[in-house]
Amino acid sequence: xxxxxxxxxxxxxxxxxxxxxxxxxxxxxxxxxxxxxxxxxxxxxxxxxxxxxxxxxxxxxxxxxxxxxxxxxxxxxxxxxxxxxxxxxxxxxxxxxxxxxxxxxxxxxxxxxxxxxxxxxxxxxxxxxxxxxxxxxxxxxxxxxxxxxxxxxxxxxxxxxxxxxxxxxxxxxxxxxxxxxxxxxxxxxxxxxxxxxxxxxxxxxxxxxxxxxxxxxxxxxxxxxxxxxx
Numbered sequence: 114x115x116x117x118x119x120x121x122x123x124x125x126x127x128x129x130x131x132x133x134x135x136x137x138x139x140x141x142x143x144x145x146x147x148x149x150x151x152x153x154x155x156x157x158x159x160x161x162x163x164x165x166x167x168x169x170x171x172x173x174x175x176x177x178x179x180x181x182x183x184x185x186x187x188x189x190x191x192x193x194x195x196x197x198x199x200x201x202x203x204x205x206x207x208x209x210x211x212x213x214x215x216x217x218x219x220x221x222x223x224x225x226x227x228x229x230x231x232x233x234x235x236x237x238x239x240x241x242x243x244x245x246x247x248x249x250x251x252x253x254x255x256x257x258x259x260x261x262x263x264x265x266x267x268x269x270x271x272x273x274x275x276x277x278x279x280x281x282x283x284x285x286x287x288x289x290x291x292x293x294x295x296x297x298x299x300x301x302x303x304x305x306x307x308x309x310x311x312x313x314x315x316x317x318x319x320x321x322x323x324x325x326x327x328x329x330x331x332x333x334x335x336x337x338x339x340x341x342x343x
Contacts, residue, residue, distance in 0.1 A: 142236045143231070
């Protein structure tokens with residue numbers, strides 16, 4: 114069966130990553146967690162006290178960053194310079210700073226270059242905010258996910274609770290609104306819905322339902338493309 118690239122974009126806490134993982138598993142594709150890559154950079158910058166306004170300092174720091182994914186029994190884990198940072202990059206202090214770090218032109222250039230190499234042979238699912246517009250503008254399937262803020266905040270709270278982190282909904286809403294604003298207004302690769310993206314409102318959908326819908330979209334696209342090649 115012909116392989117395609119599936120680009121899933123949208124707002125934070127809409128279920129992008131979880132859906133993308135399930136879709137990749139269902140299709141036998143490779144899942145690339147672009148958000149984890151930016152979180153790893155954010156963690157590195159935090160630990161090394163990198164001044165975000167100093168372009169030379171940022172570029173120098175990027176030279177010392179190596180990110181890779183390794184499969185564990187519970188899924189893919191993110192490794193930063195050989196260290197498993199999967200749990201650390203999901204903490205709130207990273208979430209509060211990742212949008213500012215990912216808005217930096219040098220950071221985006223570095224990460225986009227790595228992501229495009231990962232998807233060179235297709236058969237990948239990647240989620241983020243600029244996948245269908247910047248990273249893979251020629252992706253065969255583009256999905257843009259959204260959900261009501263109250264649902265997004267509740268989902269993020271449950272995610273944090275599962276990691277033994279307790280935050281009230283007001284704090285989470287404030288963080289999500291801040292990230293939405295930064296992601297949508299940044300000069301470098303802003304969060305934008307691609308013109309040919311299919312919209313998926315996940316407000317009233319379970320993760321399983323979201324994944325089933327996207328898998329259905331993918332199979333339909335693969336079938337259509339296969340017919341064109343006959």
